[in-house]
Structures are given as C-alpha cells and as structure tokens.
Amino acid sequence: MTARAPAGRARWIEGWNPEDEQFWESTGKHVARRNLIFSIVSEHIGFSVWSIWSVLVLFMSPEIGLPFTASEKFLLVVTPNLVGAVLRLPYSAAVTRFGGRNWTIFSSAVLLVPAGLACYFVQQPGTPLWVFMLVGATAGLGGGNFSSSMTNITTFFPQRHQGWALGLNAGGGNLGVAAVQVVGLLVIAVAGGTNPAYVAAIYLPLIVVAALCAALFMDNVDAVRARPGALREAAANKHTWWISVLYIGTFGSFIGYGFAFGLVLQTEFGFTPLQAASWTFLGPLLGSVSRPVGGWLSDRFGGGRVTLWAFAGMTAGTGALLFASSRGSFAMYLVAFIALFVLTGVGNGSTYKMIPAIFAKEAEDAVTDGGEAVAAFSRARRLSGAVIGIAGAVGALGGVGINLAFRASYGGEAANGDAALLVFLCYYVLCALVTWAVYLRGSRGSAAGPQSVEARSKAEATRA
Known part of the structure; x- marks a missing residue:
C-alpha cells in the first residue's frame, strides 16, 4: 500500500510501511527524517525542563533565603x-491514541x-520545601516526553535503521540534561548565584518554538x-x-x-555553585x-x-569512583x-536496540511454525x-x-557517597549476568544479533 496524507488539519498519513524498500527510498525516509528532527527538538526541551531542578538547587542557599540542607535538596530533585x-507509560499510550504530531504539540506546550x-x-x-516539591513535580511532565517520542519515532523507521534513529532521538533528547546545566553555568557566570529564575525564564520562549x-x-x-x-500483552x-x-x-543511572552530579560535587568536595556547575554538564553531554x-x-x-x-x-x-573517593582525588573522581x-549512554542505545530485535525474532519463529x-x-x-x-x-x-541512595549515603554517619556507589556496583554486576544468561548464552544470543536482525527486516518487507 502506498502511503498517502489526506488533506485537513489532522495530518494523518495512512498506509505507512517503512519496510517496503521502494516506498522508503522514494518517500518514507524524507518524511521519517523530518519527523525525527522535530521530535528531537521537543524531547530535548522536555529533558531540560525535567532536569531543571538539578540546576536550581545549586542556587539554593541562605543568601537567597532558601537554606535547604543537602538531604532536602536531594529530595527535591527526586520529585520530578x-x-x-510514572508519566512515561501514559505518555507512550497517548501517542497511540492521539497521534505523534498531536501529542508532541500538547506535551511541548x-x-x-x-x-x-x-x-x-x-x-x-x-x-x-513542600511548595518546591509540588512545583518540582510539575517538571516531571518533561520526563514523559521521552516515551511518547520514542514510541512515535520507532514506527517511522524500518527495523534495519531503528538502532541509529532511536539513538539519535534519545541522544538528542538526553542532551537537554547537559544543556540546562550549561544554561545554569552561564547564568551564574553572568548574573551571579542569586538569580535562578533566569534559568527557567530562558526556556519559556524555547518551549513555544518547540x-x-x-x-x-x-x-x-x-x-x-x-x-x-497492547500494553497488557x-x-x-x-x-x-x-x-x-x-x-x-x-x-536509570544516566538520569x-x-x-x-552537581549536588554530589557540592557535598563531596565542598564546591560553590559556580565550581559545581563548571563540571556538571560534561557527564550528561558525553553520555548523550x-x-x-x-x-x-x-x-x-x-x-x-x-x-x-x-x-x-x-x-x-x-x-x-570508590577508589577516587578513598583518596580524596577530585581529578580521578571526575574522570x-x-x-x-559515557557507558550509560552506550548502554541506553544498545538496550533499546534489543527491543525490536527480540520481538522480530519471536515473529520469525512464529512464521517458521506456520x-x-x-x-x-x-x-x-x-x-x-x-x-x-x-x-x-x-x-x-x-x-x-540513584538519588535516594545518595541522599541516604550522604545523610549517614560517613557523610559520603561510598555506600550508594557500592550498591550501584552490585546492581551493574547483576545486570551483566542477566544480559549474558538471557540474551547471549547459547542460541538465545540470536535475538540480539545484527545479522539475524537484518535478515528478518528483509524477510518482513518481502512478506508484507
């Protein structure tokens, strides 16, 4: 079936089939790339708003009448x-109900x-603090944008291009975490550490543009x-x-x-807001x-x-990190x-790439069975x-x-993040074992293999 876009304000394209190579080369890839670009814009702003309180808490001090403790600040960033x-699941379902374009307009505005x-x-x-927690909760609206955007974009691209497309979409969105921290650094450098409202004000026109x-x-x-x-299934x-x-x-580790990150540097090394903001953008930037x-x-x-x-x-x-903390070495800790x-970013892309490959393998098995x-x-x-x-x-x-563990760790007798880091290390070992046992051990590794994925994509296009 050839895709067609009917006239009217709803802008629904019918008969979309990116696995049809002729359609993809003639029309599909141009439409898909255009939607990908503006999906990234919206998701990027969403991530910035979602993580804006990670920057605003750096400004909170007795100097501006907000003398919150480190434990209270961690609680505030946990809220959004x-x-x-929680919003990611209904946001993902909303795309399938209202359409990608329609929901992106609403979720941006x-x-x-x-x-x-x-x-x-x-x-x-x-x-x-309770007022700030309520205000911070509304920033969680930006966190839902990721799932709706990814659910939308995965339908635009054939499976053989989904790894790269979903990586670009998610990576461009994740950059919003680094961007808002750069904005915070610039505000501190230009206007000082007593004007946090400027950080939020900068995003108001950007939201309208998105x-x-x-x-x-x-x-x-x-x-x-x-x-x-579909969700129940x-x-x-x-x-x-x-x-x-x-x-x-x-x-979970990336976000x-x-x-x-900024609060950890402030608490671990006694940094000022400017000192913390000078480094915090680097991690999210490279991870994205x-x-x-x-x-x-x-x-x-x-x-x-x-x-x-x-x-x-x-x-x-x-x-x-644990070794650097025991030595009190900021340089080693930062590196x-x-x-x-960076590794969380790589893992984000690879884990999401596994999803269509796993279910394509199930589809291939079903076809083989008749x-x-x-x-x-x-x-x-x-x-x-x-x-x-x-x-x-x-x-x-x-x-x-992550943030609750840091809050408990820094609020304990040791007053450092080592206890939290030890918990994270154990969880990463568990994840490595799950990955090997479920998806790589024996023949089950084919569910995530590149050659079988490509073959299934071609088979799907031929059979469809």
Whole structure:
C-alpha cells in the first residue's frame, strides 16, 4: 500500500510501511527524517525542563533565603524524577491514541506550566520545601516526553535503521540534561548565584518554538495506532521485564547521575555553585552523545553484546569512583564519573536496540511454525512500541533510586557517597549476568544479533 496524507488539519498519513524498500527510498525516509528532527527538538526541551531542578538547587542557599540542607535538596530533585517516570507509560499510550504530531504539540506546550512556576517561586525567599516539591513535580511532565517520542519515532523507521534513529532521538533528547546545566553555568557566570529564575525564564520562549515546530513540521501516521490491550500483552511478556531490569541500570543511572552530579560535587568536595556547575554538564553531554554510538554499535555487533560490554565498563567505573573517593582525588573522581556517563549512554542505545530485535525474532519463529507473516510482524512492531513505553517508565525509576541512595549515603554517619556507589556496583554486576544468561548464552544470543536482525527486516518487507 502506498502511503498517502489526506488533506485537513489532522495530518494523518495512512498506509505507512517503512519496510517496503521502494516506498522508503522514494518517500518514507524524507518524511521519517523530518519527523525525527522535530521530535528531537521537543524531547530535548522536555529533558531540560525535567532536569531543571538539578540546576536550581545549586542556587539554593541562605543568601537567597532558601537554606535547604543537602538531604532536602536531594529530595527535591527526586520529585520530578519520580513523576516523570510514572508519566512515561501514559505518555507512550497517548501517542497511540492521539497521534505523534498531536501529542508532541500538547506535551511541548504544557511545559510552560513547570517553567513558569519555577521562574516565579525560586525567587521567593522563605518558600517552604513542600511548595518546591509540588512545583518540582510539575517538571516531571518533561520526563514523559521521552516515551511518547520514542514510541512515535520507532514506527517511522524500518527495523534495519531503528538502532541509529532511536539513538539519535534519545541522544538528542538526553542532551537537554547537559544543556540546562550549561544554561545554569552561564547564568551564574553572568548574573551571579542569586538569580535562578533566569534559568527557567530562558526556556519559556524555547518551549513555544518547540510546540510550533511540532505543529508545522510533524505528522501523525496510522502505523503508530495500537490495538487495545497492547500494553497488557507486553506486560505479560517476560522480555519486557528483563529489558526493564537492564534499562534501570543504563538509563536509570544516566538520569539519576544527571540529577545528582552537581549536588554530589557540592557535598563531596565542598564546591560553590559556580565550581559545581563548571563540571556538571560534561557527564550528561558525553553520555548523550554516546547514546547513538551505542545504537550504531548494536546495529553492527548486536544489542546484547554491546549491553554486556557497557555493564562491564560501568562496574569498573564505579570501582574507580570508590577508589577516587578513598583518596580524596577530585581529578580521578571526575574522570571516573564522566566515564560512567559515557557507558550509560552506550548502554541506553544498545538496550533499546534489543527491543525490536527480540520481538522480530519471536515473529520469525512464529512464521517458521506456520503463522501468518504479516500478522506476526505487525504484532512484533506493536509489542516493541509498548515495551519501549514500559521499559522507559521502569528504567526512569532507577534515577529515583540513584538519588535516594545518595541522599541516604550522604545523610549517614560517613557523610559520603561510598555506600550508594557500592550498591550501584552490585546492581551493574547483576545486570551483566542477566544480559549474558538471557540474551547471549547459547542460541538465545540470536535475538540480539545484527545479522539475524537484518535478515528478518528483509524477510518482513518481502512478506508484507
């Protein structure tokens, strides 16, 4: 079927089939790339708003009438992290109900609420913590954008290009964490450490631009629509939960460290806001850039293998952090933390690449057993989108765990982050074992292998 875009304001494209190579080369790739660009813009702003309190807490001090403790600040950054994680599942489902373009317009425009509230309240001396927690909770709206964006973009690209496309989409969005920290650094450098409202104010016009770009340049496609029960069907599949466990370790670490990095440097080394902000953007920046690399490596070597390498590296990096902490070496601590960010980015890309490969393998097995090809591969795409939403939500909860662990660790008798780091190290070892046992041991490794994925993509296009 040839895709067509009917006239009218809804802008629904019908008959979308990126696995048809002729359609993809003539029309599909141009439409897909345009939607990818403006999806990245929206997701980028969403991540910035979601993580804005990781910057605003650096300003909070008795000097501006907000004398919160380190423990209270960690609690404040946990709040938007938790809300954003919870919203990811309904955001993913909303795309299948309302369409990618329509939902991107709404999810971008609604960010005016958390940005506007932050702009006002952060300059009000004496505001109690519970008010800031409520305002911070609204910033969680930006965290939901990731799942809706990924669910939408995965339908635009054929499976053979999904690793790179999803990596770019997610990496461009993840860069929002680094961008808001750069904005915070510039505000401190130019206006001093007593004007946190400027950070939020800068994002108000950018949010409007993102919503307008979505309205003008994005499309809805019929392929994104899911049959009722897709999430329920995905929840009953064991791979949904194995992938979620791995994504807690990769994305949960990325977003958790992104929220906590500045506070960790302030607490661990007694840094001023300017000193902390001078370094905090580096980790999220490099972690975001490395995410497409993880997708690209997975296209070549298989998502399972790359994910295993990433967890092995994260285990070593966390060990290096513990060693640096025992020596009190800032330089060593910084290098190890940035290496962790890079490895979480690679693992983010590789773990998400595993999702369509796993369900394509299930579809291929169903066809081999006599099942109908179109129905089998249609189910695979439907489940892939649903699992992206579930894993994205569960994985983001890992960021909550990261910040709660740091809060408990720094509030304990030792008053350092070593106890938290030891917990993280053990979890990375567990994830490495799960990756090997479930996806790489014996013949099951084919579910994440690059050659079988390419073959299945061609088979799907031929049978469809």
